[in-house]
Amino acid sequence: MIEILNDDQLSRARRAGALVGAILQTLRERAAVGTNLLELDQLTGEMIRDGGGVSCYVDYAPSFGNGPFGHYVCTAVNDAVLHGMPHDYALVDGDLLTLDLALSVDGIAADSAISFIVGETRDPADVALIEATEEALRAGIAAARPDARLGDISSAIGRVLTGAGYSINMEFGGHGIGSTMHQDPHVANNGRAGRGYRLRPGLLLAIEPWVMADTDKLVFDADGWTLRSATGSRTAHSEHTVAITESGVEILTLPPK
Numbered sequence: 417m418i419e420i421l422n423d424d425q426l427s428r429a430r431r432a433g434a435l436v437g438a439i440l441q442t443l444r445e446r447a448a449v450g451t452n453l454l455e456l457d458q459l460t461g462e463m464i465r466d467g468g469g470v471s472c473y474v475d476y477a478p479s480f481g482n483g484p485f486g487h488y489v490c491t492a493v494n495d496a497v498l499h500g501m502p503h504d505y506a507l508v509d510g511d512l513l514t515l516d517l518a519l520s521v522d523g524i525a526a527d528s529a530i531s532f533i534v535g536e537t538r539d540p541a542d543v544a545l546i547e548a549t550e551e552a553l554r555a556g557i558a559a560a561r562p563d564a565r566l567g568d569i570s571s572a573i574g575r576v577l578t579g580a581g582y583s584i585n586m587e588f589g590g591h592g593i594g595s596t597m598h599q600d601p602h603v604a605n606n607g608r609a610g611r612g613y614r615l616r617p618g619l620l621l622a623i624e625p626w627v628m629a630d631t632d633k634l635v636f637d638a639d640g641w642t643l644r645s646a647t648g649s650r651t652a653h654s655e656h657t658v659a660i661t662e663s664g665v666e667i668l669t670l671p672p673k
Contacts, residue, residue: 448507488517
């Protein structure tokens with residue numbers, strides 16, 4: 417079922433999105449060389465509670481995971497790209513870190529992800545990888561408007577990613593979001609413009625382009641959750657929750673100014 421939110425629910429979605437954006441900004445500032453992923457997870461839990469939110473991850477146990485996730489934020493390092501389970505690892509200079517966070521406020525969820533490089537070392541290939549997902553996210557959001565088709569978003573994302581020379585995995589992508597974290601419709605990261613569900617005001621979408629440097633194949637970690645590039649290549653992932661409005665699109669998970 418595709419959920420269309422009313423004005424009250426959209427107000428709660430804005431509060432959830434603002435909290436997600438603020439927490440991710442703080443985590444980015446705190447993710448320095450030597451910071452342990454478990455420290456970031458603990459801090460996330462504290463900030464969710466202090467902000468009046470509820471984690472979407474702790475008890476999450478979908479068919480593709482290995483039991484409840486049990487943590488507050490996904491932490492994917494280097495060749496990990498999706499569902500990265502926090503573990504005892506201290507970040508080092510040059511690590512490419514993705515943080516993916518979903519939480520709810522008063523029963524409505526928001527979801528966002530950022531990728532960035534820790535420390536001072538900047539591999540140009542890593543920078544290009546991150547920038548491609550960010551550009552693809554902007555393109556996907558620009559294509560999201562009332563009466564557009566879902567395929568318009570997917571096509572816009574795919575053009576950017578393939579134009580940058582990356583192959584696209586179609587197993588995981590964006591999704592509807594609202595009273596639960598993962599809903600229909602699926603938002604693929606490649607597709608044909610003019611096809612698919614017609615976007616309506618009140619629809620919330622988590623749009624999330626992600627790529628791996630030299631493959632579109634994923635492998636599972638032993639933890640049963642973390643997904644890595646099959647070749648061990650670097651990865652990046654960018655995501656915002658947006659609301660389709662009468663006049664266009666509203667990004668809900670921007671960091672505070």
